[in-house]
Amino acid sequence: MVTVSKDHPRYKSLVLRDKLVDGCKRGITSVHGLIAHGRGEAFDYLIGEKSTTNALDATEVTSAYILTAQRPILSVNGNVAALVPAELVELSEITEAPLEINLYHRSRQRSEKIEQHLRDFGARRILTGRDYVQLPGIASERAKVDQKGIFLSDVVFVPLEDGDRCEALKKSGKMVLAVDLNPLSRTALAASVTVVDELARTMGNLIEFTRRMQHAGDKEELEVLKSKFDNAQNLKTSYSIILSRLQNLSESKGV
Amino acid sequence: MVTVSKDHPRYKSLVLRDKLVDGCKRGITSVHGLIAHGRGEAFDYLIGEKSTTNALDATEVTSAYILTAQRPILSVNGNVAALVPAELVELSEITEAPLEINLYHRSRQRSEKIEQHLRDFGARRILTGRDYVQLPGIASERAKVDQKGIFLSDVVFVPLEDGDRCEALKKSGKMVLAVDLNPLSRTALAASVTVVDELARTMGNLIEFTRRMQHAGDKEELEVLKSKFDNAQNLKTSYSIILSRLQNLSESKGV
Numbered sequence: 030m031v032t033v034s035k036d037h038p039r040y041k042s043l044v045l046r047d048k049l050v051d052g053c054k055r056g057i058t059s060v061h062g063l064i065a066h067g068r069g070e071a072f073d074y075l076i077g078e079k080s081t082t083n084a085l086d087a088t089e090v091t092s093a094y095i096l097t098a099q100r101p102i103l104s105v106n107g108n109v110a111a112l113v114p115a116e117l118v119e120l121s122e123i124t125e126a127p128l129e130i131n132l133y134h135r136s137r138q139r140s141e142k143i144e145q146h147l148r149d150f151g152a153r154r155i156l157t158g159r160d161y162v163q164l165p166g167i168a169s170e171r172a173k174v175d176q177k178g179i180f181l182s183d184v185v186f187v188p189l190e191d192g193d194r195c196e197a198l199k200k201s202g203k204m205v206l207a208v209d210l211n212p213l214s215r216t217a218l219a220a221s222v223t224v225v226d227e228l229a230r231t232m233g234n235l236i237e238f239t240r241r242m243q244h245a246g247d248k249e250e251l252e253v254l255k256s257k258f259d260n261a262q263n264l265k266t267s268y269s270i271i272l273s274r275l276q277n278l279s280e281s282k283g284v
Numbered sequence: 285m286v287t288v289s290k291d292h293p294r295y296k297s298l299v300l301r302d303k304l305v306d307g308c309k310r311g312i313t314s315v316h317g318l319i320a321h322g323r324g325e326a327f328d329y330l331i332g333e334k335s336t337t338n339a340l341d342a343t344e345v346t347s348a349y350i351l352t353a354q355r356p357i358l359s360v361n362g363n364v365a366a367l368v369p370a371e372l373v374e375l376s377e378i379t380e381a382p383l384e385i386n387l388y389h390r391s392r393q394r395s396e397k398i399e400q401h402l403r404d405f406g407a408r409r410i411l412t413g414r415d416y417v418q419l420p421g422i423a424s425e426r427a428k429v430d431q432k433g434i435f436l437s438d439v440v441f442v443p444l445e446d447g448d449r450c451e452a453l454k455k456s457g458k459m460v461l462a463v464d465l466n467p468l469s470r471t472a473l474a475a476s477v478t479v480v481d482e483l484a485r486t487m488g489n490l491i492e493f494t495r496r497m498q499h500a501g502d503k504e505e506l507e508v509l510k511s512k513f514d515n516a517q518n519l520k521t522s523y524s525i526i527l528s529r530l531q532n533l534s535e536s537k538g539v
Contacts, residue, residue, distance in 0.1 A: 034423040037448060038470065050315045060305065063315065067322020071330075074468045211326075272530060278468070279523035281516075 042070065042078070045112055045229055052111025056142050059134045062108045065189070072210035073227050075271045080234060083266045084226035090258040091186065091206045091222050092238040093251040098184035098204070101126040102156070106133060109188050109228065110143045114150040116232035123239055126186070127154035129178040133191050135170055167197040179203075187220075188228050195219040212267035222260055225267040297325065297333070300367055300484060307366025311397050314389045317363040320444070327465035328482050330526045335489060338521045339481035345513040346441065346461045346477050347493040348506040353439035353459070356381040357411075361388060364443050364483065365398045369405040371487035378494050381441070382409035384433040388446050390425055422452040434458075442475075443483050450474045467522035477515055480522040 033043040049066050052058035080088075095101045103117060103126050110117075110130075121128050130143050137159075144155055156178035163172040164180075171194055174180050185198055188208040192215025198205045199219050207220035208231050217223045224231050242251060292298060304321050307313035335343075350356045358381050360372060365385075376383050383402060385395050392414075399410055411433035418427040419435075426449055429435050440453055443463040447470025453460045454474050462475035463486050472478045479486050497506060 034426075036423065039447070046316055046319050049319065053315055060318065063318045064301070064322035064325070067319040067324070068326040070319070070323040071326030071466065074466060268530075272527065275523050275527040275530070279520050279527055281520060 041229070042073070045227075046070075049108065049111050052107065055146075056139055057146055058107040058111045059139075061134065062106075062111075066108060069189075069210040069227070072212075075274065076210070076225065076267070077270075077274060078227070080226050080230050081267075081270055083263060083270060084224055084231070085234060087222055087224045087258070087260075087263050088226070088231055088234045089238050089242075090254050091224055092235055092242055093254040094184050094204055094206055094222065095120075095124050095126060095186060096239060096242055097248065097251050097255070098126070098182075100182045101184045101186065102178050102182040103128050104131040104179065104185055104187045104190065105129065105143065105147065106131055106189060107139065107143065110146055112228055113188075113232045114147060116229070116236060118147065118150045118152045119236055120232070120239065121152060121154055123236065123243065125154070127156050127178060128152055129156040129175050130158050131174065131179065131187075132158075133171060133194070135173065164194075164197045164201055166200055167193055172197065187216075188231070190216050192216045192219060212264050212271075217264060220260065222258065223264060225264070294333075296484070297328070300482075301325075304363060304366050307362065310401075311394055312401055313362040313366045314387075314394070316389060317361075317366075321363060324444075324465040324482070327467075330529065331465070331480065331522070332525075332529060333482070335481050335485045336522075336525055338518060338525065339479055339486070340489060342477055342479045342513070342515075342518050343481070343486055343489045344493050344497075345509050346479055347490055347497055348509040349439050349459055349461055349477065350375075350379050350381060350441060351494060351497060352503065352506050352510070353381075353437075355437045356439045356441065357433050357437040358383050359386040359434065359440055359442045359445065360384065360398065360402065361386055361444060362394065362398065365401055367483055368443075368487045369402060371484070371491060373402065373405045373407045374491055375487070375494065376407060376409055378491065378498065380409070382411050382433060383407055384411040384430050385413050386429065386434065386442075387413075388426060388449070390428065419449075419452045419456055421455055422448055427452065442471075443486070445471050447471045447474060467519050467526075472519060475515065477513065478519060480519070 049058055103121055105128050130140050140157055144157055147155055156175040158175040160176050161173040162176045162180050164174055179185055184204045186206045190207055195216040196219040205220045206222045207216050208224045208228050209217045212225045304313055358376055360383050385398050395412055411430040413430040415431050416428040417431045417435050419429055434440055439459045441461045445462055450471040451474040460475045461477045462471050463479045463483050464472045467480045
């Protein structure tokens with residue numbers, strides 16, 4: 030892995046880029062995933078490369094859904110496995126939710142590499158998707174989900190998911206929790222809760238919220254958080270954040 | 285190289301992506317370069333995938349600076365070499381400005397491959413950066429510039445440059461001419477002139493302007509163009525272009 034100098038002002042972003050390039054070299058991430066990551070970086074500039082209050086609220090609601098689910102699943106694709114393996118395993122341990130390897134460009138070899146990669150980070154609950162069933166309403170290869178995992182789940186956490194698949198999951202009646210820097214994406218529009226934030230920042234926040242709320246005596250609080258959340262409003266606020274940032278910039282109020 | 289169907293609505297963009305993937309396979313472009321390209325593509329959507337009047341103005345000023353420089357240099361990195369080799373060589377021939385191979389992720393092997401690639405396109409003036417000196421104020425590997433090239437130059441054309449290096453060039457007293465689709469990037473903010481446009485479009489415009497202005501009898505016109513240009517205003521206009529495009533889209537006035 031290339032070493033990024035710590036004094037670079039965009040150190041964190043460059044470290045993530047290195048992780049992804051490394052994942053690509055090791056056969057975990059697809060080349061398409063690299064371009065998709067670049068697109069995400071562009072939206073991160075527009076929101077200001079930080080977790081907005083709006084994103085923190087959506088992350089807290091995500092945490093509430095995972096904690097109150099009957100059968101929660103944490104979905105893992107190639108980019109996610111390369112970027113935040115330790116965080117995924119930590120969240121899986123805290124919540125006892127299994128990790129399901131869920132690839133857009135499916136390949137047995139890549140799936141096995143990701144499985145080993147997650148085990149190297151201490152993962153104990155992994156579903157490989159090799160025993161699969163097909164979700165309805167989506168082309169065959171991309172319809173496959175693990176028959177003991179996403180298929181039976183009520184709540185699915187799908188960071189960096191494809192729009193088609195996100196829609197198919199939603200239509201099959203599941204609560205879909207997405208992380209996507211692009212608030213205009215089909216994934217962002219289809220999900221039940223969309224965290225418009227960079228994944229590594231989101232995972233840090235999600236782990237913190239989950240640890241805190243897990244031990245709260247009153248589960249009512251979690252239900253209130255869930256019922257008060259409106260994803261359409263959340264996305265509108267995300268557009269406003271970008272617009273007002275551009276407005277300020279075009280009027281020289283500073284970045 | 286993958287063949288893109290000419291009737292695809294985004295034909296030009298897909299051809300560029302193919303060139304870059306091909307450059308990556310041939311060891312000219314770094315894998316990091318693919319991510320950076322994806323980021324650029326996202327910003328190109330936001331500005332509308334065409335050269336704005338604002339970008340054309342900045343391109344004309346870029347041309348004026350190159351034509352009036354004492355020692356102009358055209359900097360070439362892996363993405364630039366893969367995307368616009370013929371155009372770079374043409375600009376170098378018109379202006380007699382050397383091409384300097386200037387890599388963020390430096391490697392002797394990649395530098396040699398780029399040198400050969402440029403020669404295949406007819407390049408005659410190439411500086412390899414292998415006899416280098418260090419620019420002050422930046423971590424060592426990335427500080428290296430050719431001692432007969434950028435080090436002695438007064439005007440540097442740096443398409444798709446890293447922000448840190450762009451700042452270091454500016455601090456060393458050079459006139460820095462950048463091309464960057466992201467008007468929020470540190471490169472865009474640090475440069476003397478920032479063309480907020482896609483590189484292949486920019487190169488076409490730059491060659492046209494340079495050919496036309498080269499033969500203009502009155503050099504005064506070039507000085508007027510330079511003195512009237514304000515990069516802060518140029519960037520503000522770029523933010524306004526994205527802003528009003530998003531506003532129109534959100535009010536459904538069409539793209």
